[in-house]
Amino acid sequence: MSVPIEKPMLNNNNISAIKNPNSQRQNNRIPIKLIPTLQVDSLPSDKIHMRQQKGYFQRIRTGMNSLLVALFFLLPFISYQGRQAILFNISEQQFIFFGTTLWPQDFTILAWVLIAAAFLLFFATVFWGRVWCGYLCPQTAWTFMFVWIEERIEGSRNKRFALDKAPMSFKKFSKRTSKHLAWGVIALLTGCGFIAYFIPARELYVDILSFDASFWVATWVWFFAICTYLNAGWMREQMCLHCCPYSRFQSVMFDANTKTVTYDATRGESRGPRKRKQATDLGDCVDCNLCVDVCPTGIDIRNGLQYECINCGACVDACNQTMEKFGYKTNLISYTSENGLVDKAVPFYESYKFLGYGIAALIMLSVIGINISNRTAIELNIIRDRQTLYRETLTDEVENSFTLKIRNKTQQARHYQIYVSGNTSYRLAGNSRLLINAGEQLDYPVTVLADLKALESNPSAITFTVSEQHNNNHVTQQSNFFSPL
Ligand code: SF4
Ligand code: SF4
Known part of the structure; x- marks a missing residue:
């Protein structure tokens, strides 16, 4: 993974501006200031090779x-x-x-x-x-x-x-x-x-x-x-930096109470190397660079919160190890919040975002629970015979034909019984018991008969029930029964 190395772009105009600042006023350009950049040779390699780190958070990870x-x-x-x-x-x-x-x-x-x-x-x-x-x-x-x-x-x-x-x-x-x-x-x-x-x-x-x-x-x-x-x-x-959408939008979920890996600059600065037990006016950061060496994304957490930081805690363990060696208080880098840094951390239940997302998650989980409890192990779809609405028989009965699409949603073969009901006493012609193999859908044609004199309206409602034998599993669906009325 290559580390881009910024070099200032020099051209004839700005080179002459460095040599003669007055020439800047003449051509109305903003004076440039050269900032020393990393020399290619000073880099150990163009790759990130993270140092293996041991410690509390690394054990958890x-x-x-x-x-x-x-x-x-x-x-x-x-x-x-x-x-x-x-x-x-x-x-x-x-x-x-x-x-x-x-x-x-x-x-x-x-x-x-x-x-x-x-x-x-x-x-x-x-x-x-x-x-x-x-x-x-x-x-x-x-x-x-x-x-x-x-x-x-x-x-x-x-x-x-x-x-x-x-x-x-x-x-x-x-x-x-x-x-x-x-x-x-x-x-x-x-x-x-x-x-x-x-x-x-x-x-x-x-x-x-x-x-x-x-x-x-x-x-x-x-x-x-x-x-x-x-x-x-x-x-x-590079996946985390350039491809993962979560790293890009996570900041909208953050607030002043969100715990992130944070460098305590007030305590750490001004940083600088020193010997162990040496009295110094410097801050607690001994500038050992371990926090950068162990970072899988190659960032320096001392520069503040960065979207590249995946909160792995390697720098926390590394810095704590250094602090212990120097006899300083640990947690110069720690999981803390903006409010926590200034001792104003509020309990999580007082954060509106935390409560809001918590309630939303609970609602979603309840919807899943309701969906699962209402789920049946049988699926039923009723399709009417579209060619003939009804037929009259010689015995003054009316018959309608349907196709029941019944799916056994379990992983075992099951026996089912079909029932019909409604305002009129309907009757099923033919066999109403069937066996469906595991996971199969059966297209089962049925004919329903009703006494013409008993029918009160056209169409009249008819309810099909498919019930699994030997237990309570059943599913019902309504359709219409047509007649010459
Ligand atoms: S917590 Fe962030 S800054 Fe620290 S090592 Fe992991 S990725 Fe790097
Ligand atoms: S590991 Fe700690 S002491 Fe070392 S440079 Fe990083 S912040 Fe400073």
């Missing part, structure tokens, strides 16, 4: 990231009622979640889940800032995993910088090859892990590793593997 990665890979292997517990079965248009099957018609529930998740994220962001980015985002988890592998193979940060600068040799070639191979294996497993949510996992891994997968399955696995490799191996913080 590593723990949460490890849990996330383990769940990602293991969840598709969990079985429930004899099937993969979580599966987006695209070919059969089903989303199976621990025995509950959602069909395209139920996808409003999924939409509500996504909306609720967004509000929960906003709710957390108002008080805890970018806690998602630092501790739960897959981009962070996979990037740190790839950096960990890089460090195991190529060595510490300084060794990696040295390797970047070193000419190609057998040692450099073998280290680079091993690193990219290791990254490739993780990326391929990640591709499989992702597709395992769409295709039964146990077959997928075997098919991919034995080169027996179908063309499209292999294409998707490799597509996600390449994305992972590029993302976590090469792009890393």
Whole structure:
């Protein structure tokens, strides 16, 4: 990842202006001031190589990231009622979640889940800032995993910088090859892990590793593997800086009580190096630069809140380590809010944004609860025979024909019974009991008869009920019964 190096643009006009300031007045130009910029040679490399940091927040981050990665890979292997517990079965248009099957018609529930998740994220962001980015985002988890592998193979940060600068040799070639191979294996497993949510996992891994997968399955696995490799191996913080929309709009959720990683400039400035236990008038920042070295996005948090900061807490741990070495109070860099810095932090329940997002998230969760509780395991659609409205029989009865589209939304075969009811005593001709296999939809033609003399209006309402045998599951739908009245 290249670090852009700003150089002042010099031309004949402004060079002469530096030499002779009076010439500036003559051509009405604003005098320029040369600010020393970083020399290319002073940079260790054009890459960000973060220093590995240990500490309280890094233990939390590593723990949460490890849990996330383990769940990602293991969840598709969990079985429930004899099937993969979580599966987006695209070919059969089903989303199976621990025995509950959602069909395209139920996808409003999924939409509500996504909306609720967004509000929960906003709710957390108002008080805890970018806690998602630092501790739960897959981009962070996979990037740190790839950096960990890089460090195991190529060595510490300084060794990696040295390797970047070193000419190609057998040692450099073998280290680079091993690193990219290791990254490739993780990326391929990640591709499989992702597709395992769409295709039964146990077959997928075997098919991919034995080169027996179908063309499209292999294409998707490799597509996600390449994305992972590029993302976590090469792009890393560029994704957070340039592609992630969340980093751009999160600031609208922030207020003076939002906790972010903050440098206490009042305490730290003026910064400067010193020896341990040396009396000094300087602030507490010893300018060790550790907070910059450990930063995955390569920023200096001492410059204030920046959108590049993913709140990973690495600089907090690094600075605390330095403060302890120098015998200073810790938390020169800490998770604190603007109000917290001046001892005016208010409890979270007094923040209107926090309460607002919390209430919105609760409403969304209630809507999901209501949607799920109203969901039936049977789906019924009634289609009238459009060719003939009604037929009269020789026995003074009127008959109407319908097609019932009944879907068994469960993962087991079920027996159903069809009933008809209304103001008139309707009667079903033919068999009213049927068996539907798991997840199947049956188009079932039925004929309903009614005594012509008993009919009071045209059309008259008729209610169909499809009831599952041996339990209370049933679904009803109304239609019209036509007659010559
Ligand atoms: S500034 Fe600190 S918290 Fe922010 S990304 Fe860099 S190391 Fe992480
Ligand atoms: S780690 Fe702390 S002491 Fe070192 S430069 Fe950063 S803020 Fe200053």
